[in-house]
Amino acid sequence: MSGQGGSAPDAGAIEAIARDTVARLPAAFRAHLGDVVLIVEEWADEETLNALGVEHPLDLTGLYHGQPIGEKSSMASGAMPDRIHLYRRAILDEWIETGVRLDDLVRHVTIHEIGQHFGLSDADMHALESEAD
Template sequence: MERQDLGTAPDAAAIEAIARATIARLPAQFARHLGDVVLTVDEEADAETLAALGLDHPLDLTGLYHGRPIGDRSVGDFGTLPDRIHLYRQAILAEWCETGVRLDDLVAHVTIHEIGHHFGLSDDDMHALEDSQDDMGTD
């Protein structure tokens, strides 16, 4: 496959705009549960986060959900920090360059993956859903 010139690396604001557009396209029954979730784009995961996840290199982590999945909450949950989705720009850009996947598709994929954790889905659950979509011939 011939590689195209990828141009200038998008900044954090461009990646955030793609992620927010992805969220805006979600069906209402999902979007209404995301109003309090904070979305941030950081350059890369910090050493503490990487250590907690057993990762050695910041380019190994494109996104992370911090919070309590909505299915695990109770009426006694109050006074806690808002749930957060972190997207890591450098890791996303590295994957973009390495795979040649369109940047908007990659950012949407990472964003949806982290939203899946907000809804209580595990990585295995999400891979199974993606595989079933592939088997159906859809993206």
């Protein structure tokens, strides 16, 4: 998906790329993502932006809500499921501004948020991204 002509990809297209990204991850990672909810929204809400100190909704392409796997306790119950939010309008804005292929951009954002779930460093996330190609 490199062309930018025609209509903008909808949330379903963004989600399909993100789910394909997850499917391409090594099995050891996929095994720990089954309960993580993937959500594609137009943009982050005001409360989220304020909590993160982000001034404009187009500045946030994705967000992980949850507790990294290494910090979870078997004693915790009743908590909301971990969630990965992808923000369609911010992703599309970056896609248009940078000219990066849409599938590459969505893959990058998705893996970054998955990395937050696992508590990975930026270097680890880049290595994981390479494995998912």
